Amino acid sequence: MAVANLLRRRCCASLPLLLGTVVLVLGFCSSHVSLALAAAGSKVEYLPGFRHEGPLPFELETGYIGVGESEDIQLFYYFVKSESNHSVDPIVLWISGGPGCSSLYALTQELGPLLFDLPKNNSALPTLSLNPYSWTKVASFIFLDLPVGTGFSYVKSSKNYTSNSEETSDHGAEFLRKWLADHPEYPSNSFYVGGDSFSGVTVPMVVNAISYGINLGLNPQIDLKGYFVGNAFTYPISYIVQMIRGFGLIPDEMYKSYQECGGNLICLLNFLKIGQLTLVNFPQHILETNCIARNEIGASYGQSSVAKRFRGFNVHALDPYFLCKGAQLISQWANDGSVQEALHVRKGSIEEWVQCRDDLPFNRTVLDSRPYYAILSMQGYRSLIYSGDHDLFVCSLSTEAWTKSLGYSIIDDWRPWFLNNQIVGYTRTFSNNMTYAKIKGSGHIAPVYTPLECFIMFKRWISYEKL
Known part of the structure; x- marks a missing residue:
């Protein structure tokens, strides 16, 4: 019923949208005004705190693209070119969860090319090193601050602007069209949308909006192949x-x-x-002690139980300091004047950068995103749904339940998947091009806890290989 209602809303809205599309298409074809407003990003060659000598060993671009009426919404992004062959490799639009969590987190603490170091002096500017398991080794990533009000994204005319789920999906689709128009060197690259946590709602809605624009013939054309989400919230029923x-x-x-x-x-x-x-327990990973209890018992930071479990197998050992103090660390770095200057952040555009905005002016108008997954399944898009099995925020049992509830047959039934001859998880594949992957010993933001396993998982899937 939910799927039927969504389809009915799409069909009933098609006539006025088609009329509006004529104007939009003419605008794209005959005018450069809107594209000029979506100005090209700026290259970032040096970052304060990056410990390696010389310029960045990867290509980074940052910038703003205006969306919405009069382009009043200014969305900030970080574009990292693939370290393999960016002219042909897939491009991923990444949206972190929350809603209201900046994708700078993914860039510097999760799956991007940078990782924060353990601080030796809390008053000094935090330092960063290279992530050996960056997903940008095999694909280009556009890390987007969405919804507006997240990270460095802002509204030009009003500080009290409130967005919602549907509007955010339209903003994401409009952003990608304008970004691609501003980067004509990527006309034939395949595109994906990815995210985790609350982006289990945002990602399928953005993909649906992009697909809708493709079906309407909006330019530039986007070679949309699919999407992926990790530990994704989809509906408010859990198996906690x-x-x-x-x-x-x-x-x-x-x-x-x-x-x-x-x-x-x-x-x-x-x-x-x-x-x-x-x-x-730490709800994002139940093998860890939560931060309040850790402070109460005076526990020192050091190698976590997760790291000990994977000692000798996963060379990037997560320290509990980042679980409890990571938000403070990244905020200290991102609010530094030299950092914002290097990232080309507009002065005065925001009051303070925070990793996740609890006070984000945002209405959650969609609480159950399963109908959007159902529609995307009918259109045949590829998808990867992955879960860390020690997460209490979004339990893997819940994810397994909703992926099965879509009603598609299983073409590759439940089986282990391996890395270096060791079982690192379990997987199954459905007839709607959907792959589910469970990662053993991993938590809510899976690449943080098991970076090697998650990198291999993504590399295999994006390359059309079986896990």
Whole structure:
């Protein structure tokens, strides 16, 4: 029913949209005004804090592109060219979750070419090194601050502008068309959209908006191939308590009491007890102690249990410092005047850069994104859905449930996938070109916890190889 309603809204809206499209297409073909406003980005050759001598060993461009009415919405992006062959490699539009989390996080702490170092002096400018498992080794990435108000993106005329889910998807599609028009050297590259966490809602909506523009014949043409999302929120039904029991955080009798819950006081007390027993764990990765408990017991930072588990296998060991202090570290760096100057940030455009804006003026008008996945499945786009199996924010059991609920047959059933002759996860593939991948021992933002495994996963999938 949800899919039918969405299709009905699309069809009913087609007539006025088609009329508007005539004007839009003429505008794209005969006028350079809008493209001039979407000015070309600026190359970044040096970054304060980058520890290697000389210019950056990868190509980085930053800039703004205006979208919406009168291009009042100014969206900031970081474009990193593929380190292989950028003229033919795929291009990914990456949108971090939140909503309101800057994609600078993905660029410097997750899957981009940079990683922050452990600070030796908290008052000094944080330093960065190269990420040996950057996904930009095999694809170009446009890291976009979306929705507006995220990161360095801003509104020119009003500080109180409030966006919503549908408008954000249109902004993302318009951004990509204008970015491609501004970069005519990539007419034949295949395009993908990626993201994680709350972008499980944003990504399929942006892909749907891009696809809709393609079907209307909007220029420039985009060779859209598919999308991928990690630990993706899709709808507000979870399997958290099942996961808690599965990992042995509560006894079986407490879980059975929860299952038989009748809404009475005893049931409520049991549920609160489950929460009390669980919250000492770090919800993004249950093998870790949460930051509050770590501070209360005076635990020092050092190699995490995740890193110890993968010692000798995963050479990039995550330190718990980044789990608890990473947002402060990146904020210190991104708010430095020399950094913003190097990134070509417009002075006065924002008051303060924050990694994730809790006060983002944004209305979540779509809480269940499964109908969008269903529509994209009918159009045959490729997709990769991956999950870290130790995540309590968005449980892998939930992801497995909604991918199956789309109703497509399984063409490659549940099986392990390997790296260096070691099982690193499980996978299955559906007849709608959707691949599901579970990563063992990984957390909510999977490439942070298991960078090597996730890089290999992405490299194989983007190259049309089986996991």
